[in-house]
Amino acid sequence: MAILVVAAHDGKTVRANVANAVTAAGQMGSDVTVLVAGSGADEAAKSAAAIQGVAKVLQADDAAYANWLAEDIAPLVVKLAPNYSHVVMAADSVGKNIAPRVAALLDVAQVSEAIQVVSPDTFVRPIYAGNAMATVQTADKVKVVTIRPTNFKAAAAGGSAAIEKIGGEGAKGLSSYVGAELSKSERPELTSAKIVVSGGRGLQSGENFKMLETLADKLGAGLGASRAAVDAGYVPNDYQVGQTGKVVAPDLYIAIGISGAIQHLAGMKDSKTIVAINKDEEAPIFQVADYGLVGDLFQIVPELTAAVEKK
Amino acid sequence: MKVLVAVKRVIDYNVKIRVKADNTGVETANVKMSMNPFDEIAVEEAIRMKEKGAATEVIAFSAGPAQCQETIRTALAMGADRGILVQADGELQPLAVAKLLKAVVEKEQPGLVIVGKQAIDDDSNQTGQMLAALLGWSQGTFANKINVADGSVEVKREVDGGLENIKIKMPAVITTDLRLNEPRYASLPNIMKAKKKPIETLAPDALGVDVAPRLKTLKVEEPPKRKAGIKVKTVAELVDKLKNEAGVI
Numbered sequence: 001m002a003i004l005v006v007a008a009h010d011g012k013t014v015r016a017n018v019a020n021a022v023t024a025a026g027q028m029g030s031d032v033t034v035l036v037a038g039s040g041a042d043e044a045a046k047s048a049a050a051i052q053g054v055a056k057v058l059q060a061d062d063a064a065y066a067n068w069l070a071e072d073i074a075p076l077v078v079k080l081a082p083n084y085s086h087v088v089m090a091a092d093s094v095g096k097n098i099a100p101r102v103a104a105l106l107d108v109a110q111v112s113e114a115i116q117v118v119s120p121d122t123f124v125r126p127i128y129a130g131n132a133m134a135t136v137q138t139a140d141k142v143k144v145v146t147i148r149p150t151n152f153k154a155a156a157a158g159g160s161a162a163i164e165k166i167g168g169e170g171a172k173g174l175s176s177y178v179g180a181e182l183s184k185s186e187r188p189e190l191t192s193a194k195i196v197v198s199g200g201r202g203l204q205s206g207e208n209f210k211m212l213e214t215l216a217d218k219l220g221a222g223l224g225a226s227r228a229a230v231d232a233g234y235v236p237n238d239y240q241v242g243q244t245g246k247v248v249a250p251d252l253y254i255a256i257g258i259s260g261a262i263q264h265l266a267g268m269k270d271s272k273t274i275v276a277i278n279k280d281e282e283a284p285i286f287q288v289a290d291y292g293l294v295g296d297l298f299q300i301v302p303e304l305t306a307a308v309e310k311k
Numbered sequence: 312m313k314v315l316v317a318v319k320r321v322i323d324y325n326v327k328i329r330v331k332a333d334n335t336g337v338e339t340a341n342v343k344m345s346m347n348p349f350d351e352i353a354v355e356e357a358i359r360m361k362e363k364g365a366a367t368e369v370i371a372f373s374a375g376p377a378q379c380q381e382t383i384r385t386a387l388a389m390g391a392d393r394g395i396l397v398q399a400d401g402e403l404q405p406l407a408v409a410k411l412l413k414a415v416v417e418k419e420q421p422g423l424v425i426v427g428k429q430a431i432d433d434d435s436n437q438t439g440q441m442l443a444a445l446l447g448w449s450q451g452t453f454a455n456k457i458n459v460a461d462g463s464v465e466v467k468r469e470v471d472g473g474l475e476n477i478k479i480k481m482p483a484v485i486t487t488d489l490r491l492n493e494p495r496y497a498s499l500p501n502i503m504k505a506k507k508k509p510i511e512t513l514a515p516d517a518l519g520v521d522v523a524p525r526l527k528t529l530k531v532e533e534p535p536k537r538k539a540g541i542k543v544k545t546v547a548e549l550v551d552k553l554k555n556e557a558g559v560i
Contacts, residue, residue: 069477070440071449093470097452100405100440109406109525112435122529127434128328132337135529174449178465178476195559219560227489237490238473243434244489252559262327269537273557275549290540290557293549303546308560
């Protein structure tokens with residue numbers, strides 16, 4: 001069965017989670033094709049071809065695809081879809097935007113955020129903020145699936161797939177891209193970081209988040225936040241970990257001043273080791289933490305930063 | 312311009328859900344239900360448009376069992392003008408809801424449809440995109456800010472690296488992110504007034520939509536439990552454990 005993976009990219013390289021999607025796709029069938037749509041995306045296509053397990057890369061060059069507008073990308077995917085048994089995307093903000101549009105145009109159901117491939121037509125996905133796991137089966141001819149990247153290992157580099165150039169479908173004129181306001185950070189990207197340091201309302205201000213930045217930098221960690229910290233304006237919203245933000249599964253997740261609401265746990269409870277630092281002994285976060293430290297974070301965090309430095 | 316908002320009745324976000332013993336689903340009997348939080352934001356945004364004069368009428372739509380009337384009443388109490396309930400028992404999946412919405416959109420001809428970005432029960436995040444696809448309309452998903460201006464909508468979207476600005480042609484479908492607005496509480500007088508507002512009840516058959524689930528749920532299980540952890544006393548002990556026991560730093 002041939003699988004089509006639709007790859008988001010920045011023009012130069014495909015997103016890191018495409019390698020995770022290729023692994024998931026490999027579990028659904030054997031012949032994995034990656035679609036790289038863009039405007040002059042030669043470099044991105046090459047980076048897709050270098051992922052192991054990719055049999056072929058389709059490079060669709062069209063100015064219409066420059067900014068990943070769903071109205072323009074979906075018709076291209078829909079045109080290619082009948083040649084494949086599955087259309088797979090990573091469940092990031094690009095995949096979530098485009099995949100359901102593709103599915104509806106094909107008149108098929110979509111499987112959202114699969115965390116396990118049971119068989120080519122059967123998938124496990126979390127529901128109710130990760131508090132239940134549903135096993136679902138689809139009988140549709142083309143199966144449109146988004147996968148949760150943190151649940152599939154990234155395919156290694158070292159592949160050498162052939163790149164085939166294909167034409168585009170042009171712009172539909174329904175929408176246009178105006179610009180972006182991206183938050184800049186030197187730190188590792190949140191969803192792929194090995195260690196994540198996360199702060200909540202307990203930090204009390206955006207100024208105090210600097211303390212976590214220092215700790216994160218010492219650990220080479222990504223920086224995350226709870227919804228409370230984002231809503232209070234301490235950090236930008238793309239830091240948010242949770243049901244409605246990003247899902248992370250690092251080796252080590254350090255939750256500082258975070259109570260551990262259901263919404264937040266949905267985004268981090270698959271982390272290998274969880275550390276909770278909180279002054280409230282009864283905080284629900286301690287129920288999932290491997291190591292808990294009850295105390296004042298303003299005292300503990302600098303101490304921890306110093307201790308990590310010594311190691 | 313009419314604005315259509317879609318609202319879903321879900322288990323209240325504060326409830327700790329229980330998986331049924333026979334693994335067929337989640338226990339919903341005698342559990343507190345409320346309007347999906349993202350949909351409250353959709354209703355609020357539509358009402359604000361009406362207050363600013365950008366919308367003339369706000370219609371609240373819901374699909375599901377008879378109790379969804381209550382969810383529509385909540386939207387009416389917040390300020391929506393009238394309701395449409397497509398009554399259907401049994402599971403309704405996003406594609407089916409999108410098709411029901413499409414049928415209602417064709418009847419009502421709104422200029423905008425606003426829906427929540429996802430329901431907190433099935434966590435699908437699909438219906439708005441599917442509706443836009445079926446109608447051939449533009450979509451502004453995960454909206455953080457919207458501005459209706461002369462035949463188009465400027466939408467600030469929440470994306471992975473930050474925010475993104477797009478301009479989409481009307482008619483359009485918008486899906487709301489949490490930070491779009493803060494929904495108002497319905498006051499008692501408004502709750503009383505909402506009881507007099509009309510709710511039209513339709514059947515999927517009358518709209519010509521087959522709502523049979525396309526995804527078959529084989530089983531629903533509890534997620535694996537995490538082992539209980541330990542509390543450490545000092546930072547030194549914590550660092551030691553992380554280094555020597557967990558091996559993560």
